[in-house]
Amino acid sequence: MKKYALIGEHLGHSHSPLVHSKIFKEFGIDATYEKIECSIDELKGVIDNLKKGIYMGYNVTIPYKLEVMKYLDEIDVHAKKIGAVNTVANINGKAVGFNSDYYGFKDEVLHYGIDCSDKDCYILGTGGASKAVYHALNDLGGNVYFVSRNPKDNITITYDELAKRDIFLLVNATPLGMSPNIDSCAVSEEIAKKATFVMDLIFNPRQTKILKYASSTMDGLYMLVSQAVKSEEIWQDRKFPGDVSKLVKEIEGEI
Secondary structure, three states, X not given: OEEEEEEEOOOOOOOHHHHHHHHHHHHOOOEEEEEEEOOHHHHHHHHHHHHOOOOOEEEEOOOOOOHHHHHOOEEOHHHHHHOOOOEEEEEOOEEEEEOOHHHHHHHHHHHOOOOOOOOEEEEXXXXXXXXXXXXXXXXXXXXXXXXXXXXXXXXXEOHHXXXXXXXXXXXXXXXXXXXXXXXXXXOOHHHHHHOOEEEEOXXXXXXOHHHHXXXXXXXXXXXXXXXXXXXXXXXXXXXXXXXXXXXXXXXXXXX
């Protein structure tokens, strides 16, 4: 039986095992998917277990999407351009990195029918997931900016600057608002309300504080499922035979 897993620091909030069990069923695969919490010092050993064939694939989450790259044998050209890895596959005994977050987020934007062409889009946070969001929005034609307390380039602005701008799409790519810290939020209610669209990559809880402020229901569940499907396509080397939207609705009924 093939083994797959999610690796990260704190994984109690994750629905990934449920999501992948559904995908295995669609593929007709007998496999397991577990959660592996590890420290940064243990990360190399976890990747070594993949190279040994103990595991055949990993998803990578906070805070290791950048850190994991130094332990990989190869990195997909697209993931290298993004600068972050959230999917690792055992390919002929080598640990190869990919980025399925890009596809998951892009699919979610298209699912909700948001036309970003020449619109001002702002990403809260500058971590691994935000890099995939940036490239997805850029490829969808958006004018994309990161928002950070410490801007380091001309595509990053401060939160004070954000408060002065018109916002078409606001994306929360920080962990603020994630269970159990559900009362935290990266921006004020005023900023959230003035955005035309607000999306959150968080999926637990389903409606974070920023989504409540904006009266939005665009959480990260669709992205979670879509990127999981892309990961499985990489691991199984074939297209997903099911329907992502139907899978999302099925999972919604169980979480």
